[in-house]
Amino acid sequence: MARYRDAVCRLCRRERNKLYLKGDRCYTDKCSVTRKGYPPGEHGQSRQKFSEYGQQLREKQKAKRIYGILERQFRRYFKEADRRRGVTGEILLQLLESRIDNVVYRMGFARSRAEARQLVNHGHFRVNDRRVDIPSYLTRPGEIIAVREKSRSLPIFKEIREGAGGQGVVDWLEVDPERMQGRVIRLPQREEIDVPLEEHLIVELYSR
Numbered sequence: 711m712a713r714y715r716d717a718v719c720r721l722c723r724r725e726r727n728k729l730y731l732k733g734d735r736c737y738t739d740k741c742s743v744t745r746k747g748y749p750p751g752e753h754g755q756s757r758q759k760f761s762e763y764g765q766q767l768r769e770k771q772k773a774k775r776i777y778g779i780l781e782r783q784f785r786r787y788f789k790e791a792d793r794r795r796g797v798t799g800e801i802l803l804q805l806l807e808s809r810i811d812n813v814v815y816r817m818g819f820a821r822s823r824a825e826a827r828q829l830v831n832h833g834h835f836r837v838n839d840r841r842v843d844i845p846s847y848l849t850r851p852g853e854i855i856a857v858r859e860k861s862r863s864l865p866i867f868k869e870i871r872e873g874a875g876g877q878g879v880v881d882w883l884e885v886d887p888e889r890m891q892g893r894v895i896r897l898p899q900r901e902e903i904d905v906p907l908e909e910h911l912i913v914e915l916y917s918r
Contacts (some may be wrong), residue, residue, distance in 0.1 A: 730900050763815050766915035773907055777806045778823055783846065788916050799909030800900045810837065811845035813855060817885045817892040819870055834861040856891030 734740060751905035760768060774784050791802035806812065826845075829835065833843040836856050851857065857867055869899040872888055879885045880902055885892035 762801075763915075763918075768913045769908055769911040770915055773800040773806070773905075773909075773912060776823075776905055776907070777809065777812060778827060779806075785916075788912070792916075799913045803900065803903050803905070803907070804897050804914065805848065806895075807903055808848045809844060809852070809857065810835065810849055811844065813849050813892075813894065815882065817855065817882050817883055818879060818887075819857060819867070819890075819892075825866075829866075834858055834867075851894050851896045854891055854893050856889070864891055902910055 727887060770784070771877070774780070787805050788798075788802055790806055791798050791805055794801050807816075807876040811823055811830050813828060814820050814826040815823045819835075820829055830845045830847075831843055833841055834857060836858055837847070837849065837853055839854075839856075841858070861867060867890060870888065879892075880898065882894070882896050882902060884895055908913075
């Protein structure tokens with residue numbers, strides 16, 4: 711599967727917004743958006759004026775970069791959100807937030823979504839006592855996500871147990887750091903999803 715392998719800080723600078731792609735570094739003065747608050751490249755510091763389409767496109771690109779998803783998969787999420795009843799933009803964000811790599815990150819078991827995706831890929835997590843190694847797996851309310859018994863001795867999970875990992879657990883999840891597991895209580899509400907996105911622009915883009 712194709713993946714973005716270049717410097718992720720360039721993505722944050724391109725969107726002129728913190729996308730929290732490098733974990734702890736994003737919360738320090740070393741963050742590239744803090745140090746260089748303009749897009750990368752030769753013309754990065756020149757004034758840019760986006761058309762209506764350009765604004766919609768940038769919002770879609772921002773969403774893809776935050777959740778680490780490529781175009782084809784993102785389009786599938788939108789089609790699924792559009793098929794369901796309710797506000798399409800909010801349902802789209804709920805689907806993205808329900809991915810197991812995002813849930814692992816939200817629970818504080820990884821410092822970034824990219825790290826969470828790698829940990830899931832390597833089979834370090836179980837869902838309802840069943841091994842899951844597909845980052846795009848959509849979790850459901852009531853499911854329990856736990857670190858595998860054999861993986862709990864890894865340095866990263868030792869740090870988490872000692873309180874070094876995560877940026878605070880969201881209200882729609884509950885976590886037991888001692889047992890290295892958490893549970894999805896319910897789907898998140900829009901006001902609980904703290905991503906810098908205007909999802910209605912994405913809906914407008916795909917509705918053209």
